[in-house]
Amino acid sequence: MKNLITIIAFGFLLMIAGGSGRRGGTPEGSPVDFQVILSGTYSNASTFNVELVTSENEWGRVWRTAKGREEPLPERPSVNFGSSYVIAAFMGQRNSSGYKIEIDKIEKKGRTLLVHVKKYETPGMLTVMTQPFTLVRIPKGRYNLEVIEESVQ
16 A cells, blocks of 8 residues: 555656656757758858759749859759758848858757757958858658748847
């Protein structure tokens, strides 16, 4: 009888401490592995945009946006769209050096990818137009994107 009371009390304490497997609020998603393909400072993107690239045709268009200021256009990295997708993040045009955009982490919640984008808003000393970007590879899947922006000063 004493053991039964101890077990019940222990179970009750676990439930109170959150050990029941249910939590209030929004639970975090599971992390998604990603690899940076390329990041840079000069692109053809004038506005902020984050997009999921799921085909060779889209990849060609995004690559021209990312690297289209270079002549000749560099050969784009190979992506096997049978097993991978690309997420492209463009910061848009800035009036000086020193700006940067990066994908800090990606989490999956159901079919939604939470893409955590850090925008480094630290103007540099050079007065030059920049359009920062980053391209990352992720595993293929059925995804909707939800972008979570963070500005870093």
